[in-house]
Amino acid sequence: MTATVNPITVDVVVVGAGSAGVAAAAAAAEEGATTVLLEASGHVGGTLAWQLLEHSAGFHDVHGNQVIAGFGDRLIGRLKELGSSPGHILDDVGYTATRTPVNHVELSLMEAVMLGEAGVQLWLNSPVVAVQREGDRITGLTVETPAGRRELRPGQVVDASGDAVVARRAGARFHEDAARTHQPASLTFKLGGVDFAALLDYARANPADFRPGNIIGDAADSDVNLWGLGSLLARGYQDGQLSLQRSEMHLAGWPRRGEAVVNVSRVSAGDVEENWTGDAAIQLSRQVLEFVRWFRHAVPGCAECYVAAVADRVGVRESGRVVGVATLTRDDLLHPVSRPDSIARGAFPIDIHEPDKPSLSHTEQLTEPYDIPYGCLVVDGIDNLLVAGRCISSTHEANGSARITATCFATGEAAGVAAALAASGNSAAPAVDVALLRQTLVRRGVLLSTQVKRPIHFAPVDC
Structure with missing residues (x-):
């Protein structure tokens, strides 16, 4: 001891x-x-x-x-x-x-x-x-x-x-x-080498593939946010490239750096709790590699992408x-x-x-x-x-x-x-x-319900 x-x-x-x-x-x-x-x-x-x-x-x-x-x-x-x-x-x-x-x-x-x-x-x-x-x-x-x-x-x-x-x-x-219905766990990853000009051109040409109201940014922007790629995901699942069926995914990008954080993987939270996240990490790692291969083959602007970083922990929602x-x-x-x-x-x-x-x-x-x-x-x-x-x-x-x-x-x-x-x-x-x-x-600056409302005023985004 x-x-x-x-x-x-x-x-x-x-x-x-x-x-x-x-x-x-x-x-x-x-x-x-x-x-x-x-x-x-x-x-x-x-x-x-x-x-x-x-x-x-x-x-x-x-x-x-x-x-x-x-x-x-x-x-x-x-x-x-x-x-x-x-x-x-x-x-x-x-x-x-x-x-x-x-x-x-x-x-x-x-x-x-x-x-x-x-x-x-x-x-x-x-x-x-x-x-x-x-x-x-x-x-x-x-x-x-x-x-x-x-x-x-x-x-x-x-x-x-x-x-x-x-x-x-x-x-x-x-x-x-x-x-037994806790929210699932995920493993988020960051892609490098993304050509945002091509990716965003695809998004503008295919608005139905994204969440209604998704504002499609420009490759010169500092930040962009995409929620969708549903038809590409469906095709990837149907042809066997993806073992996980997803109808949407979330991608947050930094076009000037060619980087994007991807939130798409998931496993049962029951597996996380019963196996102390170890088995979940194995399943999620397999999913991440599948999605990276799918990005290279199927998503415009991602042919040369690579995993620049992966989360250091299984992401637990609940x-x-x-x-x-x-x-x-x-x-x-x-x-x-x-x-x-x-x-x-x-x-x-x-x-x-x-x-x-x-x-x-x-x-x-x-x-x-x-x-x-x-x-x-x-x-x-x-x-x-x-x-x-x-x-x-x-x-x-x-x-x-x-x-x-x-x-x-x-x-x-x-x-x-x-x-x-x-x-x-x-x-x-x-x-x-x-x-x-x-x-x-x-x-200390905390806002409680009895206080005056403080509306946000958006400053111009650096583009």
């Missing part, structure tokens, strides 16, 4: 350095809590950075009013200053009002810089291997670090791991409304959703009301994928933003554990909206501030003064 050193006492421990975890750790430290951020991999950024997501989304509602600001918007502002993102721009496939492209590597680097500025202790390559619980409290976390095993004694814990690894080990309860003292439901999203206990808002469509269908299972557009109550972050029965990101307390359909990255930034920031308040008052997470939490979040 690996020897341990003396336990380390810390106000707040955040687990998982994805969008939610980075926001939570920065917020907790900025509010005065000694904060350790644990990440099992060797870098920060999580799914947005290392699953190579096409862009961040969810900052604005369908009308173009901003619903999420705070830490997430500060991060995008820093990236925009650096030239790593154009900021919030028009969603040219018409799915939402805006999208926010980012340079994935520079996003990760900037998040690390902002964590350092906040005073966060960042522990990379440091998975949690055991959780100690006494009664209603987590009393210790065992962490396997490159320097050996360490024991942490946290005042408060924020589980932003995506897979709810702390909550599971602590014996938290999970929602079971979709135990894993365990912890049972909190409140639960976000589909009805809360479709019939929103202003809540006095709201700590964040969301506005992304209810976006449900299934592994055994060639397209989305269904999409429901939201006419107005919805409030996320603080209780969705508070784990029922454990006094010093909060959750953030895709594992917050929600139903299967509500998770289809709340899992999006901008909303993860928002729930992460709220969880981090709440943890800092609980630690400073030596109180339980359920006992946090929600009015004070809301006041603190507003001071």
Whole structure:
């Protein structure tokens, strides 16, 4: 057995350095809590950075009013200053009002810089291997670090791991409304060597092959967005080039660089959970290679393309959703009301994928933003554990909206501030003064439902 050193006492421990975890750790430290951020991999950024997501989304509602600001918007502002993102721009496939492209590597680097500025202790390559619980409290976390095993004694814990690894080990309860219908997993990849002039000429000549409302860009643009290629996909499946049947795919491109991120692969989430993503990675890798060969043979402008990058992890849309003292439901999203206990808002469509269908299972557009109550972050029965990101307390359909990255930034920031308040008052997470939490979040730039609407004004895109 690996020897341990003396336990380390810390106000707040955040687990998982994805969008939610980075926001939570920065917020907790900025509010005065000694904060350790644990990440099992060797870098920060999580799914947005290392699953190579096409862009961040969810900052604005369908009308173009901003619903999420705070830490997430500060991060995008820093990236925009650096030239790593154009900021919030028009969603040219018409799915939402805006999208926010980012340079994935520079996003990760900037998040690390902002964590350092906040005073966060960042522990990379440091998975949690055991959780100690006494009664209603987590009393210790065992962490396997490159320097050996360490024991942490946290005042408060924020589980932003995506897979709810702390909550599971602590014996938290999970929602079971979709135990066998979790959304599928994917492996996103980036193509290089794409001739966008030829690809976009094809798109303009074949509008029926793309989502209605998809604005076809130009090869001189900095960013383009395509959703479709349905007839080419059908032909590839029919002639045996593709083993996975898809009626559409999403391609986000940088024409000047000849690069495109492709979101098309998928496997059952049941395989992911039962085999710890290993078998899923094998299936998805086979699919990616099939699609690359298909691009070269069938898609205009892609004859010389190659895989420039592939996600470093299986992309999981939905894993365990912890049972909190409140639960976000589909009805809360479709019939929103202003809540006095709201700590964040969301506005992304209810976006449900299934592994055994060639397209989305269904999409429901939201006419107005919805409030996320603080209780969705508070784990029922454990006094010093909060959750953030895709594992917050929600139903299967509500998770289809709340899992999006901008909303993860928002729930992460709220969880981090709440943890800092609980630690400073030596109180339980359920006992946090929600009015004070809301006041603190507003001071930090978070937008809540009682505030004035902030419509977006699109700046001219650099073409």
